[in-house]
Amino acid sequence: MLFAPQLHAQSKIKVGLMLPASGTFAQLGTDIENGFRLFVKEQGGKLAGKELEFVKLDDESDPAKGADNANKLITRDKVDIMVGTVHSGVALAMTKIAKENETLLIVPNAGANEITRELCDKYTFRSSFSNWQPHYGAGVLAANAGVKKIVTITWKYAAGDQAIQGFKDGFATKAGGQVIEDLTLPFPNVEFQPLLTKIADLKPDAVYTFFSGAAASKFIKDYNDAGLKAKIPLYSAFLTDGTLEGLGTAAEGLVSAMHYADGLENAKDKAFRANFKKEYNKDPDVFAVQGYDAAQIMLAGLKGAKNNDIKDKDGFVKGVETATIDSPRGEFTMSKAHNPVQTIYARKVVGKENKLTGIAVKNLADPATGCSLK
Numbered sequence: 001m002l003f004a005p006q007l008h009a010q011s012k013i014k015v016g017l018m019l020p021a022s023g024t025f026a027q028l029g030t031d032i033e034n035g036f037r038l039f040v041k042e043q044g045g046k047l048a049g050k051e052l053e054f055v056k057l058d059d060e061s062d063p064a065k066g067a068d069n070a071n072k073l074i075t076r077d078k079v080d081i082m083v084g085t086v087h088s089g090v091a092l093a094m095t096k097i098a099k100e101n102e103t104l105l106i107v108p109n110a111g112a113n114e115i116t117r118e119l120c121d122k123y124t125f126r127s128s129f130s131n132w133q134p135h136y137g138a139g140v141l142a143a144n145a146g147v148k149k150i151v152t153i154t155w156k157y158a159a160g161d162q163a164i165q166g167f168k169d170g171f172a173t174k175a176g177g178q179v180i181e182d183l184t185l186p187f188p189n190v191e192f193q194p195l196l197t198k199i200a201d202l203k204p205d206a207v208y209t210f211f212s213g214a215a216a217s218k219f220i221k222d223y224n225d226a227g228l229k230a231k232i233p234l235y236s237a238f239l240t241d242g243t244l245e246g247l248g249t250a251a252e253g254l255v256s257a258m259h260y261a262d263g264l265e266n267a268k269d270k271a272f273r274a275n276f277k278k279e280y281n282k283d284p285d286v287f288a289v290q291g292y293d294a295a296q297i298m299l300a301g302l303k304g305a306k307n308n309d310i311k312d313k314d315g316f317v318k319g320v321e322t323a324t325i326d327s328p329r330g331e332f333t334m335s336k337a338h339n340p341v342q343t344i345y346a347r348k349v350v351g352k353e354n355k356l357t358g359i360a361v362k363n364l365a366d367p368a369t370g371c372s373l374k
């Protein structure tokens, strides 16, 4: 008897995890993956009854390698879905390749506005934020605090530029404020000293900054060591996320805006934090939440697909579009452009926590300019 190759329902779903495992954002990549795997574990190790097989790739936060890496996952590894990444420049390259190949993509961090604006795509979703969202919230916070003269400091790359623009949009919601200087250095440099000297000379009322990962820890330390923290309030988003271990009191009291906070009183967050701590012996941060929610989005998609089969991509899309995601950050739905509509919280560093102090903007949707998904 001849054994012909059998056509049977696909058993395992191939998930291409494209995240940084090296460089300044390495810890963010780990947190995202841990969050993703935690949700899968909570579901009994499967999503909608399907086993997952992970193909992992270190994208090194290098935009120049972004397209090649995404192509490898699609063409060589034949993944059914990609999850990635952290760095906006890499994610922009990845999004274009996903779009050309009609591959499902869930972005678990990178905020490049274009991903859910001009480059939006029916098979692309974001579990995180657009760069505009948290920084707009931070701008509102600074404006409401009566800050008048601001200096900004960030990396010169897509996310840095968009962070500062988002902040300025929020800051402009109250008249009378002024950004007197924008300081930048190339990604991922951390030679902050000359710029800190400039800030001391400019004597603004406050500084606004976007740095993240290992570089953010160094910035907090350097700002404190330069004696600036006591004199010039430092506002941010992302700076104090995942960076508070080992900083002593250098970050104490720093105010920020973000779509997650310590001290949210919802049942989902309590369970998530307890499970995460048990699994990884560490408290979760916003990046872990975004990874966890990427897996939740994937489950919502599979539930919408015929026979929970990921090959039914249009069913998958419908499943996500109609879902309410029960996130540790609070429930959210997807905008028409597939970006979370979410509350931006106000926070203050107390010990090792970004303690919730209030709400910067409730249910904030990115403007989604140039996206024609309906």
Ligand code: PHB
Residues within 6 Å of the ligand: 025, 086, 087, 088, 089, 109, 110, 111, 112, 131, 159, 211, 212, 213, 238
């Ligand atoms: C980005 O490049 O979009 C990015 C990176 C790290 C963050 C936030 C945004 O913490």
